[in-house]
Structure formats: structure tokens, C-alpha cells
Amino acid sequence: MAQYIPTLDYYSNSLPKACTIFLHHYADDGLFRVHSTRSICSSSVQKVASSSHRLADLEVGKEYELVISTYAGLCRYRVGDILQVTGFHNAAPQVRFLRRKNVxxxxxxxxxxxxxxxxxxxxxxxxxxxxxxxxxxxxxxxxxxxxxxxxxxxxxxxxxxxxxxxxxxxxxxxxxxxxxxxxxxxxxxxxxxxxxxxxxxxxxxxxxxxxxxxxxxxxxxxxxxxxxxxxxxxxxxxxxxxxxxxxxxxxxxxxxxxxxxxxx
Incomplete structure (x- = not known):
């Protein structure tokens, strides 16, 4: 949603902005934490591979597509967000959002x-x-x-x-x-x-x-x-x-x- 920052700057006269959601991943389906037992599907820009990896096994610099399962009934649900691993905090990967898949x-x-x-x-x-x-x-x-x-x-x-x-x-x-x-x-x-x-x-x-x-x-x-x-x-x-x-x-x-x- 970074494209809306200039509009927010205009209406707020460039007041500092901060997101209140720091510890959760935010998606249309709700807020959720991602623990090291979850899986992420490995991906490339053009094609998502069928293999999956534990979060602790991801590689820095590689791109991945997030897959989640929830108590509400989503089973290995492909969110469609392409993420890049930028580092690790202990065994948990730190990631940044790159793009939506297939756009x-x-x-x-x-x-x-x-x-x-x-x-x-x-x-x-x-x-x-x-x-x-x-x-x-x-x-x-x-x-x-x-x-x-x-x-x-x-x-x-x-x-x-x-x-x-x-x-x-x-x-x-x-x-x-x-x-x-x-x-x-x-x-x-x-x-x-x-x-x-x-x-x-x-x-x-x-x-x-x-x-x-x-x-x-x-x-x-x-x-x-x-x-x-x-x-x-x-x-x-x-x-x-x-x-x-x-x-x-x-x-x-x-x-x-x-x-x-x-x-x-």
C-alpha cells in the first residue's frame, strides 16, 4: 500500500506515520502470526514450485510464497504474497514484501x-x-x-x-x-x-x-x-x-x- 503514502502526506501535511501492526502479518483474511512450524512454498517470479520448506530452512536473498493453515478451515492456503528473506532473528526469517504473485x-x-x-x-x-x-x-x-x-x-x-x-x-x-x-x-x-x-x-x-x-x-x-x-x-x-x-x-x-x- 506504499503508493498511498503521498496522498496521506498531502492530507496530513506530512505528519509522521506508523503502522500499529508490528508483530502480525496483515492480510484480507485477518491477522495472524507465522511460527517456525509453518511452511512457505518456494517460488520464483514466474512459477511457484511444488516443494515446501520450514521457515528455519529458508535462504537469505531467495524469494518465497507464503502458505498458511488456519483453525477456520484454510488448509495450505496460498496467500499470493511473494516475500524475500532479508535475514534471520534466531531461527525465524526476517522478510520483506516484494509483490503480489502473477501481477x-x-x-x-x-x-x-x-x-x-x-x-x-x-x-x-x-x-x-x-x-x-x-x-x-x-x-x-x-x-x-x-x-x-x-x-x-x-x-x-x-x-x-x-x-x-x-x-x-x-x-x-x-x-x-x-x-x-x-x-x-x-x-x-x-x-x-x-x-x-x-x-x-x-x-x-x-x-x-x-x-x-x-x-x-x-x-x-x-x-x-x-x-x-x-x-x-x-x-x-x-x-x-x-x-x-x-x-x-x-x-x-x-x-x-x-x-x-x-x-x-
Whole structure:
């Protein structure tokens, strides 16, 4: 939920923030402690292996998917959180959250996960800040109908002081390029050398669009307590809703930076 920190800073005038939940893992299913007798499924970015490991047997630097069993009836339930082991406290691993499993954008050989997409969004903050503007919500999809295919990012913006803001088409084009410069080297190689990915596109939607998206999801049975804005979409009715609220469209005006790696 780190993407909401700038919004919290805005409404709280940058007051210090601290989470009250330090000793528990927090998920939609509730609060739970993870003891060393629990299991974690070993995983990679693309595929989760079938083997499981005790927490004490995990390796620092490796990535794992959490699996839990509860008294409420969940048996070896795959939470869907990908964690990385950063160290140990006695025999208990210390972990950090990396991303949700299988939230990816891909056109060719590129693979962009939620954490990398969030980083790219964050790196556009400086460009928007001088115009008293920030990204309130966003989602994305990989457009493969065009050739070459390209990433499409939907932005809902918060203009903090419209009287002082003069956010131009050129600035938003530069935001597209800033996002591309933040992508991994495989993405940038596909853009620069292989020409297999087209310029990144940002579609700015009207204020309140993501609230409408939430209302639509709830009308289809989603829980209001567990709803989160999707970071990647491919469901036609949702995309039609987003496209019907688009105010402006922007493309990366140049190629991102990329340098071929020298072979030894």
C-alpha cells in the first residue's frame, strides 16, 4: 500500500506515520502470526514450485510464497504474497514484501511486476510535484492488439492547487519516458534494440474514475472491506469503463536509455 503514502502526506501535511501492526502479518483474511512450524512454498517470479520448506530452512536473498493453515478451515492456503528473506532473528526469517504473485505486464521477453511498476510511478513524482500534482490511483494493461505491443497506464491525478498548476501535454509525455527509463534492462532492450515494444502510453482519466471502478466491482459481488484497485486489468467491461473516462492520451516521446552489456 506504499503508493498511498503521498496522498496521506498531502492530507496530513506530512505528519509522521506508523503502522500499529508490528508483530502480525496483515492480510484480507485477518491477522495472524507465522511460527517456525509453518511452511512457505518456494517460488520464483514466474512459477511457484511444488516443494515446501520450514521457515528455519529458508535462504537469505531467495524469494518465497507464503502458505498458511488456519483453525477456520484454510488448509495450505496460498496467500499470493511473494516475500524475500532479508535475514534471520534466531531461527525465524526476517522478510520483506516484494509483490503480489502473477501481477505482470509482458509484451515480448519483458516481465514487469507490481513492485517495478510502482517504482516507475514513483520516479515520475518529481516531474509532477513542481505542478502541485500527484497520482491518486493507477492501473495498467499490455496492449498486444497494436504492433508492436506496448504498455498502457491509466492515471487518475490529484491537482492540489488548480490555480497554480499548468500541467502540459509535454510534461505528461516526459512522464511516459521517465517510466520507461525506470523499467528493467530487458524491457529497454526490447524498446531500443529489438523494436518489439512500442512507446509507453499514459491515459489520464477523470477524477472519481477509480471510485466508479470500485462501485462496479462491488456491484459484481466484491467485498467493500477487501477491495483494492487492480494494478493490471484485462477484463473488457473494466477497460471499457476506464476508456470512457479518458481525458487525455500521452506517449513516450523518445527511446529510454539502454546500453548493451559487454560480453567478457
Amino acid at each position: 505482470l505486464l509482458s509484451i515480448d521477453s519483458d516481465k514487469t511486476d507490481e513492485a517495478e511498476l510502482q517504482k516507475a510511478i514513483d520516479n515520475t513524482t518529481e516531474l509532477l510535484r513542481e505542478f502541485n500534482t500527484s497520482v491518486v490511483e493507477y492501473t495498467s494493461f499490455a496492449d498486444t492488439k497494436s504492433f508492436p505491443g506496448h504498455y498502457v497506464i491509466y492515471w487518475e491525478l490529484l491537482v492540489k492547487d488548480p490555480a497554480l498548476s499548468a500541467l502540459s501535454h509535454e510534461v505528461l509525455d516526459r512522464c511516459c519516458l521517465a517510466m520507461e527509463d525506470s523499467m528493467n534492462s530487458v524491457y529497454r532492450q526490447c524498446r531500443v534494440a529489438d523494436n518489439s515494444i512500442g512507446p509507453l502510453e499514459i491515459r489520464v482519466v477523470k477524477s472519481g474514475t477509480f471510485e466508479e471502478l470500485m462501485d462496479y466491482a462491488i456491484s459484481r459481488g466484491a467485498s467493500i472491506n477487501q477491495y483494492k484497485a487492480p494494478r493490471c486489468v484485462n477484463f473488457s467491461p473494466i477497460m471499457e469503463l476506464l476508456d470512457s473516462r479518458v481525458e487525455s492520451v500521452h506517449f513516450s516521446p523518445a527511446l529510454p536509455q539502454w546500453t548493451p552489456e559487454r560480453r567478457r
